Amino acid sequence: MSIQLHSTDSSTDATDRRYPQLAMLIDGRWVETGGSGSRQVENPATLSILGNVPLADEQQLDAALAAAGRAFGTWRLVSPRDRAGVLHRAAALLRERTETIATAMTLENGKPLRESRDEVAFSADIIDFLAGEAQRSFGTSTIDGATRRVTLSVEPIGPVAAFTPWNYPLIVPARKIAAALAAGCTMVIKPDEETPASAVELARALVDAGLPAGVVNVVFGEPARVSAHLIASPVVRKVSFTGSTSVGKHIAALASAGAKRTMLELGGHAPVIVFDDVDPVAVAQQAIGSKFHNAGQSCGSPTRFYVHQGVHDEFVGALSEAASRLVVADGIDERAQMGPLANVRRLDAVRRLIVDAAGRNASVVTGGALDGIGHFWAPTVIANVDDDAQSMNEEPFGPIALTAPFTDTDEVIARANRLPYGLAAYVFTGSARTAALVPRALEVGMVGVNHFSLGGEDTFFGGVKESGYGSEGGAEAVHEYQIRKLIDEA
Known part of the structure; x- marks a missing residue:
């Protein structure tokens, strides 16, 4: 499990001298x-x-x-x-x-x-x-x-x-x-x-x-x-x-x-399509840094992982293992790899979405609430999530990775496009043809192909639909x- 390094200062009137005067x-x-x-x-x-x-x-x-x-x-x-x-x-x-x-x-x-x-x-x-x-x-x-x-x-x-x-x-x-x-x-x-x-x-x-x-x-x-x-x-x-x-x-x-x-x-509610002509372990390891960056509280965060059935279980195993090793701690601690959620609203939302997914026979492979002070939640991977789960329709905006297997390319594109969101998407494939055609079929403003980066300070940043x-x-x-x-x- 992730180690916890939470501060023990829960005073409601303490002030931190490192925090500036607000005006x-x-x-x-x-x-x-x-x-x-x-x-x-x-x-x-x-x-x-x-x-x-x-x-x-x-x-x-x-x-x-x-x-x-x-x-x-x-x-x-x-x-x-x-x-x-x-x-x-x-x-x-x-x-x-x-x-x-x-x-x-x-x-x-x-x-x-x-x-x-x-x-x-x-x-x-x-x-x-x-x-x-x-x-x-x-x-x-x-x-x-x-x-x-x-x-x-x-x-x-x-x-x-x-x-x-x-x-x-x-x-x-x-x-x-x-x-x-x-x-x-x-x-x-x-x-x-x-x-x-x-x-x-x-x-x-x-x-x-x-x-x-x-x-x-x-x-x-x-x-x-x-x-x-x-x-x-x-x-x-x-x-x-x-x-x-x-x-x-x-x-x-x-x-x-x-x-x-x-x-x-x-x-956003970014879909990730992982085809069976890539190394699922390598993709899972790359996904960790993006999915749990800022505790998943990002509009472009990869969330709905549609993974080809032939490599789905291997991907889930690698993603879960890597997620469970992340150090969750007060962000001030230099050892922290993921901090707390920013507010109690996100904590409550994450808990509700996970309970719903588990109740629909999805498998919570790793993650869950962490004891102690603060709005901490362990990086969570949920496998075999149906498209009717709340988390597959409502942006989780938290440290939750959802996976679902697919077999047909047209089917997975339709599943990726079915939500009103259209900010970001990600595609992983070893095929030049797939890399050229699938991004053009996705109804989003930005697509990362074989990586989770979306441009830089000098590139367009925006979405479509809602x-x-x-x-x-x-x-x-x-x-x-x-x-x-x-x-x-x-």
Whole structure:
């Protein structure tokens, strides 16, 4: 079994000196007091209280909106080179502050320090790439006759309202902020109140890098009230949301009332198709690092493993053995390979889904609840899961790998495509023909072939169907915050 290294500090009023002071950023000023009070931030490994995040009232939200509106008038006119300079300096500061930021992230989110350090590094790479895109976004101009010139101008869309989740509390804000700023937009962003420090430290790096007041404003508050207030404001011209499909649909409905452009990156339930012409043990060993990264709390996490019947049992054995050896511990412990779940909601959901699968004659091969303090759950592998199980239809968003055998290619493609989700999928095969045809038949925005990676800071990142629309990555990310304007001069 996985070894447990849980902290014994379960105090509800203890604070950790490694956790930064929380504040909102409104019009260039740090605001530590919220007009709607505050909310405690809990360490999911120890259940101790890390600090208190201020919650904005309507007056503070209006101040942030007004600041973004004023700043847009000047930031949009800043040269692309100067906008890029601010972003590059902020990326450098993130790298310099890696240990401080990674420690805060692990304390509030639970993920192992190694993963938090990687998140800081990747966030800095994202910002650097998007800074470069600020200087690579051009319009076009053509001449028609002796006196007529037709120009397609590329311009920033305007102030943005952005909403980000708790599972990647630095990467997601970095993507949204850097793309918007590179395009010449300003932003009011509401990160998740359960993991606020990561976004606060990102904002601190931007301020220290010379970002003018009001260009980025960070607020916290009761999610439904804040989102409704920000989206309804005439100041906001664009809405960007990353989170659950159900909330994303609500955000889109709010934005539609003002015909405001939206970008949605929503839930997933990624299928993995493993054919019998690959080494099932090698695929299982590769799957471990991806499936249990961030305790499975990732929209692109591989979850539904459809494995050819000829290699299914061998795959399950290898995956279960490797999962059972993972070290589950407080993420602050350098030995941790998987930390706790981020909140008790995920713990309850994982328990419910496993009970349902077991009740439908699936085999829980390894995993289960762990004793002690914190929201810990052992990496779990469930074999021979029917497609009607709750876990095969509801995104587990936790450390659960589900397997099911298949024999026919057309059948398994249909099973992979049957859900409304369409974010990511993975295919493992030794056949060049299969590798070419199956990914094109999968109804998703991204497919990994013979590996579990999905691009990098310079590539498209987005889904289809109820997994949303638009891109959070690559040059397309900057385009999400731009409009095209036709200028026809005679």
